[in-house]
Amino acid sequence: MRRFRGESLHKVDVKGRVSIPAQFRRVLEEGDPDFKSGLNPSCVLVHNQKSKKCLEGYSISSINEVDDLVSRLPRYSRDREILERMLNAQSSYAQIDDNGRLVLSLKLRQRIEIESEAIFIGMGDKFQVWEPNAYRRDMEQIEYEFNLYDEKDNPFNLLQSKHSLDA
Amino acid sequence: MRRFRGESLHKVDVKGRVSIPAQFRRVLEEGDPDFKSGLNPSCVLVHNQKSKKCLEGYSISSINEVDDLVSRLPRYSRDREILERMLNAQSSYAQIDDNGRLVLSLKLRQRIEIESEAIFIGMGDKFQVWEPNAYRRDMEQIEYEFNLYDEKDNPFNLLQSKHSLDA
DNA sequence: AATCAGTTCCCGTATGAAACCTGCTTCGAT
DNA sequence: ATCGAAGCAGGTTTCATACGGGAACTGATT
Numbered sequence: 001m002r003r004f005r006g007e008s009l010h011k012v013d014v015k016g017r018v019s020i021p022a023q024f025r026r027v028l029e030e031g032d033p034d035f036k037s038g039l040n041p042s043c044v045l046v047h048n049q050k051s052k053k054c055l056e057g058y059s060i061s062s063i064n065e066v067d068d069l070v071s072r073l074p075r076y077s078r079d080r081e082i083l084e085r086m087l088n089a090q091s092s093y094a095q096i097d098d099n100g101r102l103v104l105s106l107k108l109r110q111r112i113e114i115e116s117e118a119i120f121i122g123m124g125d126k127f128q129v130w131e132p133n134a135y136r137r138d139m140e141q142i143e144y145e146f147n148l149y150d151e152k153d154n155p156f157n158l159l160q161s162k163h164s165l166d167a
Numbered sequence: 168m169r170r171f172r173g174e175s176l177h178k179v180d181v182k183g184r185v186s187i188p189a190q191f192r193r194v195l196e197e198g199d200p201d202f203k204s205g206l207n208p209s210c211v212l213v214h215n216q217k218s219k220k221c222l223e224g225y226s227i228s229s230i231n232e233v234d235d236l237v238s239r240l241p242r243y244s245r246d247r248e249i250l251e252r253m254l255n256a257q258s259s260y261a262q263i264d265d266n267g268r269l270v271l272s273l274k275l276r277q278r279i280e281i282e283s284e285a286i287f288i289g290m291g292d293k294f295q296v297w298e299p300n301a302y303r304r305d306m307e308q309i310e311y312e313f314n315l316y317d318e319k320d321n322p323f324n325l326l327q328s329k330h331s332l333d334a
Numbered sequence: 335a336a337t338c339a340g341t342t343c344c345c346g347t348a349t350g351a352a353a354c355c356t357g358c359t360t361c362g363a364t
Numbered sequence: 365a366t367c368g369a370a371g372c373a374g375g376t377t378t379c380a381t382a383c384g385g386g387a388a389c390t391g392a393t394t
Contacts, residue, residue: 180383189381266383267382268382
């Protein structure tokens with residue numbers, strides 16, 4: 001399965017329409033079971049927490065994986081209620097139009113404080129949408145945090161295959 | 168199967184009529200085995216506990232799943248009696264009219280203290296109906312609770328595929 | 335039979351979103 | 365450097381939906 005990769009800057013017009021990076025479309029098409037050549041794929045936009053100033057976009061197959069995990073929790077449990085609120089209530093389907101664009105509603109634009117530009121960030125099985133300056137700041141924060149780790153205790157060290165863990 | 172997603176605010180008129188979000192109708196149609204194009208799907212409204220100031224709406228297939236789970240409990244057991252009371256007694260069928268609206272009876276409106284507006288909340292396989300301010304308060308509570316979790320003990324950590332749990 | 339409350343059906347209308355169309359820019363191949 | 369295709373962006377039109385008003389129907393009561 002193809003993955004979302006790279007960063008890409010696009011204009012947002014007065015109606016909130018914005019082009020999805022062309023490479024991302026290919027990933028969305030692959031991940032939409034209902035997609036047929038000639039039609040347009042859809043995706044799901046999640047705007048989790050107010051504190052997080054970005055949207056997260058999922059392909060259909062990718063959000064289904066998440067939903068299936070939630071469905072395994074007991075119905076009516078508090079954990080499940082919280083997750084449904086975070087993932088289902090705070091989200092929406094988005095149809096991609098014939099020109100490869102999606103519409104960010106006014107509400108969504110205000111949420112992430114976007115005016116006339118948006119930057120798309122590939123994150124593997126999902127992508128993020130940021131206001132460009134907010135993204136730059138977030139990336140600086142990430143780099144700062146990363147540099148605080150020492151050699152021994154570093155996220156990269158979590159990248160051990162199961163094989164090498166057993167050894 | 169499509170899922171209920173997003174939040175949507177609608178007017179409630181003096182007769183108690185309120186539009187169901189257009190996207191929710193598609194989910195109800197998919198979930199109603201008796202639905203045929205041109206007709207209107209129905210749904211089930213549950214008003215569980217007095218303390219919970221919202222209604223929960225299910226598609227037919229979705230409420231069937233819940234009923235099946237209840238049916239697995241021993242007949243005449245106390246647990247089953249309680250659940251039947253919660254889920255069956257405190258609920259009603261609701262027909263959607265030609266304009267995609269349903270009627271909230273006066274009793275239901277009083278129960279959730281709705282006056283002239285209602286907000287619909289997608290919760291995956293069901294949806295909720297709240298008085299808008301009550302919902303805002305509930306959502307603040309959810310976010311507050313969510314922020315109390317630390318990094319290690321967080322509902323999102325329950326979303327691990329079986330594979331990685333085994334490792 | 336007459337009244338009344340509650341409900342369903344059938345409209346008209348306004349708003350906002352989706353579809354359509356059309357240029358401009360970028361990029362890759364020749 | 366030139367050409368063609370694809371990506372991007374913008375404006376206009378069309379249509380679906382939300383929402384309210386009013387007429388017709390129900391059936392319960394006196």
